[in-house]
Amino acid sequence: MFISFIACARALGSTKAVLHGTLTPVTMTVTNANSTTIAPVRQKLSGYDFYRQVLGSPRYIVAPMVDQSEHAWRVLSRRYGGQLCYTPMFHARMFSDPVNGHKYRAEQWSTDAQDRPLIVQFCANEPEHLLSAAKLVESDCDAVDLNLGCPQHIAKRGHYGSFLQDEWDLVHNLISTLNTDLSIPVTAKIRVFPTIEKTVAYAKMIERAGAQMLVVHGRLRDQKGHKTGLADWDAIRAVKQAITSIPVIANGNILYHEDLQRCLDYTGCDGVMTAEGNLYNPAILASSELPHTWAMAEEYLGICREFPTRLSPIRAHLFKILQPSLPHHTDLRTRLSKAGTFDEVWDIVAELKVRLMEDEVRIGEEGMGERDELGYKKVPYWRCQPYFRPELPADNGASGSKRKKEVGEMEEVMEERTQQKKRGTEEGKIAEDEECVKKVKEFATVEVASGRISKGFVDYCTLQDVVQSVQTENSRI
Numbered sequence: 001m002f003i004s005f006i007a008c009a010r011a012l013g014s015t016k017a018v019l020h021g022t023l024t025p026v027t028m029t030v031t032n033a034n035s036t037t038i039a040p041v042r043q044k045l046s047g048y049d050f051y052r053q054v055l056g057s058p059r060y061i062v063a064p065m066v067d068q069s070e071h072a073w074r075v076l077s078r079r080y081g082g083q084l085c086y087t088p089m090f091h092a093r094m095f096s097d098p099v100n101g102h103k104y105r106a107e108q109w110s111t112d113a114q115d116r117p118l119i120v121q122f123c124a125n126e127p128e129h130l131l132s133a134a135k136l137v138e139s140d141c142d143a144v145d146l147n148l149g150c151p152q153h154i155a156k157r158g159h160y161g162s163f164l165q166d167e168w169d170l171v172h173n174l175i176s177t178l179n180t181d182l183s184i185p186v187t188a189k190i191r192v193f194p195t196i197e198k199t200v201a202y203a204k205m206i207e208r209a210g211a212q213m214l215v216v217h218g219r220l221r222d223q224k225g226h227k228t229g230l231a232d233w234d235a236i237r238a239v240k241q242a243i244t245s246i247p248v249i250a251n252g253n254i255l256y257h258e259d260l261q262r263c264l265d266y267t268g269c270d271g272v273m274t275a276e277g278n279l280y281n282p283a284i285l286a287s288s289e290l291p292h293t294w295a296m297a298e299e300y301l302g303i304c305r306e307f308p309t310r311l312s313p314i315r316a317h318l319f320k321i322l323q324p325s326l327p328h329h330t331d332l333r334t335r336l337s338k339a340g341t342f343d344e345v346w347d348i349v350a351e352l353k354v355r356l357m358e359d360e361v362r363i364g365e366e367g368m369g370e371r372d373e374l375g376y377k378k379v380p381y382w383r384c385q386p387y388f389r390p391e392l393p394a395d396n397g398a399s400g401s402k403r404k405k406e407v408g409e410m411e412e413v414m415e416e417r418t419q420q421k422k423r424g425t426e427e428g429k430i431a432e433d434e435e436c437v438k439k440v441k442e443f444a445t446v447e448v449a450s451g452r453i454s455k456g457f458v459d460y461c462t463l464q465d466v467v468q469s470v471q472t473e474n475s476r477i
Ligand SMILES: Cc1cc2nc3c(=O)[nH]c(=O)nc-3n(C[C@H](O)[C@H](O)[C@H](O)COP(=O)(O)O)c2cc1C
Pocket: 063, 064, 065, 066, 068, 087, 088, 089, 121, 147, 148, 149, 150, 189, 217, 251, 252, 253, 254, 273, 274, 275, 276, 277, 459, 460
């Protein structure tokens, strides 16, 4: 009945379509050509009204994460303090493709009535594609977000994410199209520029274009992989001070629960978003207690039984949750990297649990709370802990030659893909990119399992990141 009222309002050319979750209690009336009252129409909320009334004023937010903020993960994150979740980034054109879109959607996208508040994120460079994709989810989420922060090579080639940050007209057009034609609000997630002035001007342009909330990831486009470094909270604070009509969310540098409040205090932002902090400790938003790795892994797998999830995100999650524990039980790490079924994964976690419980009894929690020589908290390896990405050595890892062969092979794959893309059609380019990413991920998974490269790359890596990563480890071997 509600939908037919929307259709009716639309047919009459009413101001905005309306859907659950985004409605203000204040109503207008729609009248037909004979001035007969048809039905009450409620307007789309904007800015702080949207933030408070629809989203529930969330302060702790779980980031969009490709292949990692999937439905099952959102269930877990909400249990542990996530007040707003984002889907992974979806490719708007592939999502709305009339021929193959249904396959893409079936593989990537699922939700249910409990999965709220929820923002669905897309990357796009064509307003029509973005709108078509957004329309497919507008009744199942609270807003649609435009990804303006992805710094990866695939985004450069596909012309989206942070590679749009120099095309302000296009960004404006993408956002204003959704603001005008979508029944739910549009939001955006950006990275910062080298100067605060430019970052603020960019944010203001996005606000003017009609975004109803802005997430600022305080890193530059180049800050990725081994160059990730620290996020710039000063830049985020400047944006928050300059933008007054919509909520601003801070993102970056959240390693421990205590960092959440520090970030809110420093930046003055309305909320704070975490990605890696949440992946390595799914309970980071709930409390400063560091949970047992096995307990989080077990709980996540229990949720996956209920919300069917592909094995590759499951394995990637487990490698992160169990990151401190697996180096102490390397046989299980190897088994996990090769596990081909959910039941195998389940058994491995069950076995690890038994061993870690024994370890805890045998060794005890001494050292908990102390800091190591770098100032990081010492935490027993059976507890979740943040990931510190290693920096590349001065020689870029080139001195390590032990595994140059594999690196060379990966570089060949990269070159081959580049050549293929030069020859390929637009469709081919995307498919090849995906194939390339798949290969990189397979390679990275094996590398992580063997403990040779850092864990954070498994899912959000570029070929270059993996190659660099392997080089770094070479230099240590
Ligand atoms: C595994 C992974 C996947 C990510 N995928 C996305 C994505 O789909 N969309 C996006 O806007 N950012 C993505 N990011 C970036 C995060 O949302 C976040 O901006 C970044 O990691 C900085 O936050 P952090 O310091 O809390 O990790 C991803 C990050 C990681 C680690």
